[in-house]
Amino acid sequence: MTQMMIDWYAPVGDELVAGVDEVGRGPLCGAVVTAAVILDPLRPIEGLNDSKKLTAARREALFPIIQERALAWCIARAEVEEIDQLNILHATMLAMQRAVAGLSVRPDRVLVDGNRCPILPMPSEPVIKGDSRVPAIAAASILAKVSRDREMQELELLYPGYGIAQHKGYPTPVHLSALRELGATAIHRRSFSPVRDALDSAGLGSGPGFDQIQVGAVRRHAVDTSL
Template sequence: MDLSALTVSEIKHLADQRVADGRLAGALLADARVAVRQIGGRLCRRLNEQQRENERLTGLWCHEKELYAQGFVLPAGVDEAGRGPLAGPVVAAAVILPAGVSLPGLNDSKKLSAGKREALAWQIKKMSLAWSVGLATVAEIERINIHRASLLAMWRAVNGLAPSPQFLLVDGRHAIDIDLPQRPLVGGDGLSASIAAASILAKMTRDHLMQALDRLYPPYGFAVHKGYPTPEHLQALDRFGPCALHRAGFKPVRAWLEAHGQDD
């Protein structure tokens, strides 16, 4: 590839516009001009990053591929969002993806920006074979505890899938109380494409719900912190006391109730 007739500015534009490829990078690195070789170095780094990302995305399908080989053509990933907040429901999602579907950037929802989660959530809903969400209310969290409420939300999400899954990949250590073969995976949202997709839908569904509930309880800032114990949330809790969305059994809320004689 002869780049001698191009200016450095033209070469930079070419490298920025073209999909990174080794042939162009090699030509840039072999150029006599220092500035062009620097562009080549940046392009090589892009190539390496692209390769690592491709390998990560390929690795996300290892559990699904194993299940396909065993005859489970409809595995579902299941995950929840909202175990840690002081307020609001816990939300779960279940997703059945087509085998090997391309979802660039798919990852654990916690590692993505809000904008990237929004874009991926739209793609997941559009491209999945089935998706469903389920939740457990604050009252249910109080009655059965957050662990069981999370499993209940997952159970509801799985039961909303049509077609029904043949196997479940579940984020965490615990199986769901449902008559389906399943595999709990600790850190599953970084190990399975299906669970990663479910983590994104669960997170986005809960975030949108908390933004809507913020209009009913404006002093607390739920649209911003989504019920998590940020300094701003704790200050609002101290000033206004808990509202109907707060989980009375969680320590900061319980402490406020006890301090104000409302812990009955």
């Protein structure tokens, strides 16, 4: 798909529209990662689509193109502790707020993938299947997906034996088996029932590296719109 996926959500006149998406609500470990993107209508990006419909190689290829051509972008996150304290829904909303707040160019309107929006200081609207309908949301989904997948590769080196690089933290049979055998680590979400079950099981408890770690940081970028 090209940047002309839709027309009824397109910016009106000089309106700046940010697309927002998240990756990582379902996994048993790691942060939930969000991104916000304001695309430049004068610098279209071919091939934008829902990140889940693209190959890993295509996502990686689009990642720097989006960063270079967008008017503004920001990748943000909510950590495991925040997920456990707030629940995954509220932590996701918090991470989305951080992504929008991190944009160096303030959007006039925000379109969020899904059926609900975080509280934002500008008009916002949820878009069902927005990552395959709205170019800016598709771009945000790619930034969030690539960022989180790279982080999972890093965490695989710190926590071997769980298969994190392959399943990205999702509750696959391999991951669930490793939880039963090795226990939960510092990056596992204790508010998720499979992790609680592993912690409560006899002979299982905290796995390696139980001290909380953080990988990655908020990244932001903007191009001067006065040019």
